[in-house]
Amino acid sequence: MDLNxxxxxxxxxxxxxxxAASEDTRLRLGYNASVVAGSIERLNSVSGAPxxxxxxxxxxxxxxxxxxxxSAK
Numbered sequence: 172m173d174l175n176x177x178x179x180x181x182x183x184x185x186x187x188x189x190x191a192a193s194e195d196t197r198l199r200l201g202y203n204a205s206v207v208a209g210s211i212e213r214l215n216s217v218s219g220a221p222x223x224x225x226x227x228x229x230x231x232x233x234x235x236x237x238x239x240x241x242s243a244k
Contacts, residue, residue, distance in 0.1 A: 174214055181207040 181204055188200035214220075 172210065172214060174211065174220070177207055177211045177214065181211060 184200050184204035184207060188197050188204060191197040191200060
């Protein structure tokens with residue numbers, strides 16, 4: 172899997188989650204972003220690539236625990 176594609180997918184999912192119209196959609200997209208963040212962390216670990224210090228999987232800094240604020244309406 173291409174690491175750049177994973178970063179792209181992660182950011183896209185976060186943006187979609189933040190703009191989601193329903194809570195169910197927001198939670199589903201947030202979960203999917205967490206899964207992708209975990210893939211990024213595993214790929215970096217397995218490949219020996221240095222982890223970017225400023226990148227943290229998810230807005231909370233821990234994959235699997237995204238804290239998405241509801242979109243302002």
